[in-house]
Amino acid sequence: MIEIDIQKSFKNKNEQINFHFKTTIENNSINAIFGQSGSGKTTFLRLLSGLETPDIGYIKVNDKIWFDSKKKINLVPQKRDVGFVFQDYALFPNMSVIKNLRFAQQEKNENFLQELLEIVDLKELQNKFPNALSGGEKQRVALIRAVARRPKLFLLDEAFSALDYSMRQQLQDSIDKIHKSFKMTTLFISHDISEVYRLSSHIKIVKNGKIVKEGTPDILFDNSKISGKFKFSAKILKIKKADIVYIITLLIGNNLTKVVATKEEVNKLNTGDTILVATKAFNPIIII
Amino acid sequence: MFLETMLLTFKVALHTTCILFIIGIPIAFWLSTTKSKFKPIFETIISMPLVLPPSVIGFYLLIFLGPSSFTGSFFEDWFDMRLVFSYEGIIIGSTIFSFPFMVHPIQSGLQSLPKSLTEASYTLGKSKLQTLFYIQLPNIRASLLVGVVLTFAHTVGEFGVVLMIGGNIPGVTRLASIAIYDEVEALNYDLANQYALTLFVICFIILLVVYMMNRKFSGVLK
Amino acid sequence: MNKIKGVIKKITSHQGISLVNIQILDTLFGTVLLDTPKSCNYLKIGKSITVAFKETEVVIALLNMGGISMTNQLKCKIKSIQNGKILSKIELTCKETILTSFITLNSSKRLNLKVNDNVMALIKANEISLIEED
Secondary structure, eight states: OEEEEEEEEEEETTEEEEEEEEEEEOTTOEEEEEOOTTSSHHHHHHHHHTSSOOSEEEEEETTEEEEETTTTEEOOGGGSOEEEEOTTOOOOTTSOHHHHHHHHOSSOOHHHHHHHHHHTTOGGGTTSOGGGSOHHHHHHHHHHHHHTTOOSEEEESSTTTTSOHHHHHHHHHHHHHHHHHHOOEEEEEESOHHHHHHHOSEEEEEETTEEEEEESGGGGSTTOOBOOSEEEEEEEEEEEEETTEEEEEEEETTEEEEEEEOHHHHHTOOTTOEEEEEEOTTSOOOOO | OHHHHHHHHHHHHHHHHHHHHHHHHHHHHHHHHOOOTTHHHHHHHHHHHHHSOHHHHHHHHHHHHSTTSHHHHHHHHHHOOOOSSSHHHHHHHHHHHHHHHHHHHHHHHHHHSOHHHHHHHHHTTOOHHHHIIIIIHHHTHHHHHHHHHHHHHHHHHOOHHHHHHHOOOTTTTOOHHHHHHHHHHTTOHHHHHHHHHHHHHHHHHHHHHHHHHHHHHHHHHO | OEEEEEEEEEEEEETTEEEEEEEETTEEEEEEESOOTTTOTTOOTTOEEEEEEOGGGEEEEETTOOOOSOSEEEEEEEEEEEEOSSEEEEEEEETTEEEEEEEEHHHHHHTTOOTTOEEEEEEOGGGOEEEOOO
16 A cells, blocks of 8 residues: 655745645555646656655655655655656657667566567557657557556556547557556546546545545546446537527547436536436447 | 878867867756756856957966966976976867867757656666666767867867967977968968868868768657 | 435345335335445435436326326426427426426327426336435
């Protein structure tokens, strides 16, 4: 288990910003960090990885202390045994894909690297240089490079944000497969509820530099503990009045659907909002 | 005589460039990462040769390295080495004078690299030194090349500092730029032209090669 | 979405399907779920729960009808009627609780519904979802 209680404050223009992250992370779990931009998600990961230093507090990973301001312990990033996937991929341009991976390994193990390349479907591209790869391919290389030295803690900073829908799907698949194969404790930042649902078992909602809510992904919605088995997070694309009801056009995954809503419901909604739609498992008809 | 002067000129340039390459990298690295409040002072000192007349630097070097100065007498007593009007003297002079031409390109090259590259290397367990040699320097090859070439070319073309601290001793401190001045004074226009044209052609070729290589590098790194 | 608070009174489970009976006002509602007390921690007798169902699933019947298979029946009074071109929105009160029903305009006219009429609101057992609210 990872126990965290860290604080950091700094000045941004004239505003004093105080971050205080207090939480625990179970071993081998996959956790989503969810929140608005500027809420402190990236800082949280950087503090965990040692790229930034908290003012006070402690980080304890399975009884090993990574940081403790009282005991004046602060392990450098090199000693923390983390895999960090950067938003801009951070692949080394002077090395081919396979050399990027080899550079990441402490003990040489070529078979393991080939296995990783296989998982993310990049075996054919291993001798290419990063500038010859697409965004999605770069991101997958960054992913397995961070895994190559089998870190205890796997951190993904907004790994998905620059990718289009099908690339995101592919990357989500890769993360899922990697987690199933190696079971590292994983934290990833996401703005996308469907992504959170798909990948994570736990979610931590960050707001104004604090973890305000944590639990299963269902806590994202107020009426989340609904019994319906047929439930999806959906993005509102359009709200249109029809007769005395309203028709809401929704994007679920990459499918468009429509649901009927009342005026009272529509009053609380805006296009672009993410909602949970649910119905009972008894209702959908099945067409082959 | 002509050949001797030309060879000496390029020997000085080569030595100066090698020395500056070795000491320029750690200094540029320190400047690119330090959060010290004294950083502007160091940057100013390093940039001074860009604005000061070369004769000013030459003059102070003469004072500080001369046989009657502390440094000068120290080297003379302990190493039997004279620092003014000698080969060592012009190496010291051109090293100091070309400092910004090596440090600035490397420093700005290091600073323009995305921070995430070094951070990625650190999180992969690599030390600062490993990161510098395997990640940072290979990715600023273009800047290194610019630093090396500017230093070399600038040393070849230097006049004031070398004249002040080296004098004009044929085969020891008489460099091509001084020789041109000398020959013109003696009205040997043909010989002056020979020096001048040789310097012109060689510098042209060096710069041309650099720009062509640079294009290749930036193509790789984009 | 219509929401009414109730209390779980009885749970009958068989092979992953449960019939849950919930006391709502003075009637006992039934709902069928693909959950059992083992798979779902709020399925406990005595637990307060909210039942939820969509407006379009509320059937309106006149009081003088004969027998009907639906278990979930609430005696209501019509509070308001708002007619569109195709649909009709009927607001009902059952004691203090307000329910909404969307039926077709044709049905509304056929039944000759008027404000203050007493009617039955019927909801099929498999249309009801449960929500645990903190």
